[in-house]
Amino acid sequence: MLLFRKASKLKAMDPFQKMLLVVMTAGAIFMLLPIFYIFNHALKPYHELFLYPPTIFVRQPTLQNLQELLNITKNSIVPISRYLFNSVVVSAVTVVLVTIISALCAYPISKHQFPGHKLFFGTILLSLMFAPETVAIPRYLVAVNLGLNNQYFGHILPHLAAPVGVFLLKQFIDQIPKELFEAAKVDGANEHVLFARIVLPMVGPAIATVAIITFQGVWGDTQTSTLFMQDEAMKTFPFFLNTLTSNLANNVARQGAAAVAALILFLPNFLFFLFFQRKVIQTMAHSGIK
Numbered sequence: 001m002l003l004f005r006k007a008s009k010l011k012a013m014d015p016f017q018k019m020l021l022v023v024m025t026a027g028a029i030f031m032l033l034p035i036f037y038i039f040n041h042a043l044k045p046y047h048e049l050f051l052y053p054p055t056i057f058v059r060q061p062t063l064q065n066l067q068e069l070l071n072i073t074k075n076s077i078v079p080i081s082r083y084l085f086n087s088v089v090v091s092a093v094t095v096v097l098v099t100i101i102s103a104l105c106a107y108p109i110s111k112h113q114f115p116g117h118k119l120f121f122g123t124i125l126l127s128l129m130f131a132p133e134t135v136a137i138p139r140y141l142v143a144v145n146l147g148l149n150n151q152y153f154g155h156i157l158p159h160l161a162a163p164v165g166v167f168l169l170k171q172f173i174d175q176i177p178k179e180l181f182e183a184a185k186v187d188g189a190n191e192h193v194l195f196a197r198i199v200l201p202m203v204g205p206a207i208a209t210v211a212i213i214t215f216q217g218v219w220g221d222t223q224t225s226t227l228f229m230q231d232e233a234m235k236t237f238p239f240f241l242n243t244l245t246s247n248l249a250n251n252v253a254r255q256g257a258a259a260v261a262a263l264i265l266f267l268p269n270f271l272f273f274l275f276f277q278r279k280v281i282q283t284m285a286h287s288g289i290k
Contacts, residue, residue: 036056040057040061042066043058043061043062043065045062045256048060049259065259068260069257069260080237083237084237086155086237087219089152090152090156094218095215097160098211099210102166106173109170110174111173125163125167139158143157144228149230150229150234155224155229158223169210176198220265222239241262
């Protein structure tokens with residue numbers, strides 16, 4: 001029945017729509033090739049990893065690379081599971097805190113026009129102009145003076161100030177009608193109820209987008225592990241991935257393990273985006289409140 005409906009829709013299309021459908025489908029397949037490559041690359045035996053020209057699809061799939069990755073830390077003090085655990089904890093806590101803090105910052109700027117709110121918002125937008133490298137030294141001094149070395153909060157604190165998150169949420173909150181807040185206040189709702197029952201549900205697409213942007217930035221971050229963590233047990237999985245093939249005598253050793261580790265690093269980002277993709281598309285379309 002479903003196939004019949006789709007066939008009917010295709011017949012109803014004019015020639016231009018059919019041509020556009022073919023072009024878009026070809027473009028989608030082309031953009032999926034890197035994803036196919038990273039999955040296949042992790043399953044390639046060593047003689048396929050170094051083929052020239054490289055191939056996208058694996059010919060003789062194997063789990064040897066995964067076994068090699070597990071064996072690297074099998075006899076070490078810090079196992080690979082510890083690096084993964086640190087990354088999961090840091091990413092989860094940071095995503096929750098960033099979305100909450102960004103929403104709490106965006107709401108009063110949008111709906112409570114306190115003195116200097118435009119200047120405050122302008123300062124937040126101005127901070128978007130600075131490259132991360134420009135604040136690396138101040139960030140390091142703040143973390144050290146607060147005693148955050150070798151602590152989970154040392155991973156989390158540098159990411160909590162998220163100007164992009166505040167901007168996106170503020171733009172969405174701007175589109176919520178003031179009449180809705182006034183009606184809720186007449187019914188006895190206080191600011192906490194307005195924020196939790198009206199603002200947060202209506203800016204769901206923007207929250208999902210902020211969560212994805214934050215997760216991608218935190219999950220792949222190596223800077224906090226490099227600068228603030230001297231204890232190996234407190235470092236994250238991306239840092240471990242960077243050390244897999246460094247300081248080795250040749251360029252062949254551990255390449256299979258690195259391929260599997262890259263897949264492990266990629267999978268959460270991929271799944272996270274798939275889960276929230278509808279919300280992200282709504283944000284990019286700037287739908288807001290109709």
